Amino acid sequence: MSARVEHTDVGAYALGLLEADDKRAFEAHLTTCRACTAELAELSGMAGVLTGMGPIEPEEDRRGEGEVVDLLRRRKAADRRTRRGTVIIGVAAAVTLVAGGIAVGSGLGGPSSPIAVGGTHHGTGPAEQFYEEGTPAGGVGAEGVTGGVVYESKGWGTHAALKLEGVRGPLECELIAVSTTGERKAMTGWAVPPAGYGVNGQPPLYMHGGSPWNPERIDRFEVVTATGETLLTVDI
Incomplete structure (x- = not known):
């Protein structure tokens, strides 16, 4: 796992989507990367919102925000050996849905930006x-x-x-x-x-x-x- 790829794993790690090996590697990366550590703290609140939507069951009639988390999980399983930047975009899309159509913050083509919620700001993203x-x-x-x-x-x-x-x-x-x-x-x-x-x-x-x-x-x-x-x- 390259340093470039590691930076894009923040969203996937926050949602618990990383494979065991990738999770251990990313946790080792966190010990030396202040930017990812700060961003993880910011994204943890979003992860709580998304995962708080209830357990993901295999029924075909799942609707609403639960489908967003399920989609991210299935997409991660399919794309885990490719660049993980797409997961960050998926996180931003999920937050957009939860927030009613407007993203609080998003990033394209690279690590996501620091997110300010309710006028607060944490660390340097x-x-x-x-x-x-x-x-x-x-x-x-x-x-x-x-x-x-x-x-x-x-x-x-x-x-x-x-x-x-x-x-x-x-x-x-x-x-x-x-x-x-x-x-x-x-x-x-x-x-x-x-x-x-x-x-x-x-x-x-x-x-x-x-x-x-x-x-x-x-x-x-x-x-x-x-x-x-x-x-x-x-x-x-």
Whole structure:
């Protein structure tokens, strides 16, 4: 198990989906990886919500959130010898269902971002670490809103980490990539709790996102609300 793969096992470990050998290897990895340890603490609450939906039985009439956990278990059994990043996306999808259609936090193409729930923030997650170690492109925000984006080219497109402050909730937001030809694609979405991010002593939001476009095709990133308001524009 490579270090790259180990980082993507946080969601699977939190839900108890790892094989015995992989579980032992990941637990050994946790002793040396502060980012995964912090992220595991954040995901443990979600695991409690999902596993608290009741036992998974083999009846064909299972419905609701119990099917989400069952799907993750069966998918893990089929894909355990492939890259485990898909499990993280599955966890984000499960949380989206539980939360009523809006993810509290998600990550694409890499380890999931730190998740802020009810204005709390625990430790330094991979999104924050990537942002702080990079060279942010600063953004122009609406009144009181500040932030920026760190991005990198990947084989599949562009991986980006967003920092956002000065936003009050409740809101539903998306990080959008706008191409040089004006096309728009959503990279990730989240809900802003009433306490907000980066206001009244609340921590900022750090969020991962992914685009199938290479950086050369991207003109700018935008943070927009569900009502169409642009909170932040980051030219690249």
